[in-house]
Amino acid sequence: MAGRKRIDIIVNPAAGGRRNGLFDAVLRALHDGGAFVRCLDTEYPGHATELAAMAAAEGRADVIVAAGGDGTINEVARGLMATGVPLGLLPLGTANVLAIEAGQTLDARSVADTLLYGEAKLVGTGLVNDALFLLMVGIGFDGVVVSNIEPLQKRRFGKLAFIWEGLKHWIKGPGASLKVEINGRSDEQLHGIAWVVVTNARHYAGPFVLSRTTDVTRPGLDVFLFHAGSRLAFALYFLGLAVGVVEAMPWVTRVRAGTLRVWESGASPGAVRVEVDGDAVGSCPVSIQAGEKILRLIVPRR
Numbered sequence: 001m002a003g004r005k006r007i008d009i010i011v012n013p014a015a016g017g018r019r020n021g022l023f024d025a026v027l028r029a030l031h032d033g034g035a036f037v038r039c040l041d042t043e044y045p046g047h048a049t050e051l052a053a054m055a056a057a058e059g060r061a062d063v064i065v066a067a068g069g070d071g072t073i074n075e076v077a078r079g080l081m082a083t084g085v086p087l088g089l090l091p092l093g094t095a096n097v098l099a100i101e102a103g104q105t106l107d108a109r110s111v112a113d114t115l116l117y118g119e120a121k122l123v124g125t126g127l128v129n130d131a132l133f134l135l136m137v138g139i140g141f142d143g144v145v146v147s148n149i150e151p152l153q154k155r156r157f158g159k160l161a162f163i164w165e166g167l168k169h170w171i172k173g174p175g176a177s178l179k180v181e182i183n184g185r186s187d188e189q190l191h192g193i194a195w196v197v198v199t200n201a202r203h204y205a206g207p208f209v210l211s212r213t214t215d216v217t218r219p220g221l222d223v224f225l226f227h228a229g230s231r232l233a234f235a236l237y238f239l240g241l242a243v244g245v246v247e248a249m250p251w252v253t254r255v256r257a258g259t260l261r262v263w264e265s266g267a268s269p270g271a272v273r274v275e276v277d278g279d280a281v282g283s284c285p286v287s288i289q290a291g292e293k294i295l296r297l298i299v300p301r302r
Contacts, residue, residue, distance in 0.1 A: 003116035004062035007088070008055045009039045010048050010076050012068030014151065015092035022108055023067060026090055029112030039067075048072055052079025061085060063115060063298055069093020070135060071279035077125075077295055078132050086120040086296040094158050095206040095278060097135050101216050102299045110300065118298040124219040125291030126200055133276045134216070134295070136204065137288055139262050140176040140195035140226075141234065143273035144169050147280040162205070175229015176272045178284070181261040182223060189253075194229030195237075196262055198222070198288050209244035211254070216297075220290050223260060225253040260288040 007030060011023070030037050040055070042048045048066065055064050056079065065088035066076035073089065080087055090111055091099035099106075104114060126133045138146070145165045153161040175194035180186065197210065199222050204210040214222045226237055228251040240246040247254045263285035264272050272284040 003033055003035065005035055006060055006062045007035050007037045007065060007115060008061040008063075009037060009065040009067050009090060010051045010055070010072070011039055011041050012048070012072040012092065013041050015068040015072065022106060022111075023090065023092060025108030026111045026115075029109050030115065033112060033116045035116060042068075042072070042075075046075065048075035049079040052076045053083075054079075056080055056083040056085045063088040065090050065115060067092055070095060070097050070277045073098055074132070074134055074277040074279070077134055081125075081132065081293050081295060084296070086298050088115045088118075088298040090115075093278070094154065094162070097201055097203050097206060097278070098216075098297075100203050100207060101135075101201050102297060104300055114298055114300045118301050120296045121217055121299050122294045123216040123297045124200055125293055125295055126198070126221055126288060127291050128198075128274075128276055128281070128286055128288045130287075131276070131281075132291060132293075133200070135201045135277045136197060136199040137286070138195075138197050138275045139284060139286060140178065140272055141166075141169065142195075142197070142205075143275045143280070143283075146275035146278065147273040159206070170231060170234055173229075173231060175234070177229070177265040178272065179263050179265045180223075180225065182255055182257050183259055186261075190225070191265060193225050193227060194233070195226035197224040197226075198257075198260060199224065204241060208241045209246075210241065211247055212244065219294075221257050221260070221288070223255045223257045225255065227251045227253065257288075258290050262286050262288070 040051045063086050066073040067090035089099050128137050148165050149161050178193040180190040202214050240249045
């Protein structure tokens with residue numbers, strides 16, 4: 001079977017997997033498979049989007065690969081929207097949620113095989129304040145945690161940095177107070193929400209299952225509303241994530257949505273932080289909607 005011959009890889013040079021040898025091992029396997037590989041390093045936030053758009057416009061690459069974490073993948077995807085060029089994954093990040101969604105293991109030969117021979121599947125997208133996201137938007141607890149982590153902490157400590165920041169925020173008392181409007185409707189049941197997660201994916205923060213039925217290949221968004229904001233409630237939420245039963249828990253409502261608005265209730269403006277695909281992006285208010293554009297993603301062959 002003939003594989004892809006021209007592969008452009010957009011690399012986040014700070015990603016941890018480059019240091020542990022996965023990146024170099026994938027490159028060797030791609031060369032062994034007969035591919036011509038060009039690597040383009042990012043130099044600043046948003047650069048991956050520019051590089052992806054440039055590479056797609058050149059028309060030479062059979063696939064453009066994001067080598068980094070979910071934030072880097074998000075940037076590359078933005079540059080590929082409406083170009084028809086498929087997105088490949090070389091997962092080097094902390095959580096690698098999209099790779100897990102796609103069924104991609106962190107084995108170099110498997111990654112190379114996927115990039116050379118994998119099927120291009122259509123995946124859905126979302127928009128947060130008119131900016132694209134692939135996986136999820138977290139408003140409240142995880143927004144604060146991600147916002148408080150410095151890039152050096154993330155590179156040096158990986159998942160431990162998130163655990164430590166999460167524990168510190170939990171001790172302070174994590175519950176926000178949010179008002180939510182879903183599909184143009186807001187009532188008392190949608191006021192005083194402690195945490196909101198809007199997702200296009202089954203998994204959360206790596207291997208943890210948030211929803212067993214959400215599918216990135218199915219357009220539309222699932223909204224998880226966490227009503228209770230006490231320390232005990234959040235401890236139970238995290239336990240539910242660990243065992244994959246969040247959607248069945250008390251104080252949690254799951255809603256299928258096309259549009260969503262979230263704003264603070266009783267908080268100072270800008271106090272409730274927001275994360276998108278694992279990167280901090282600011283604070284409330286936010287407007288979210290299911291994206292109309294579809295992305296082609298290379299997934300492992302069966």
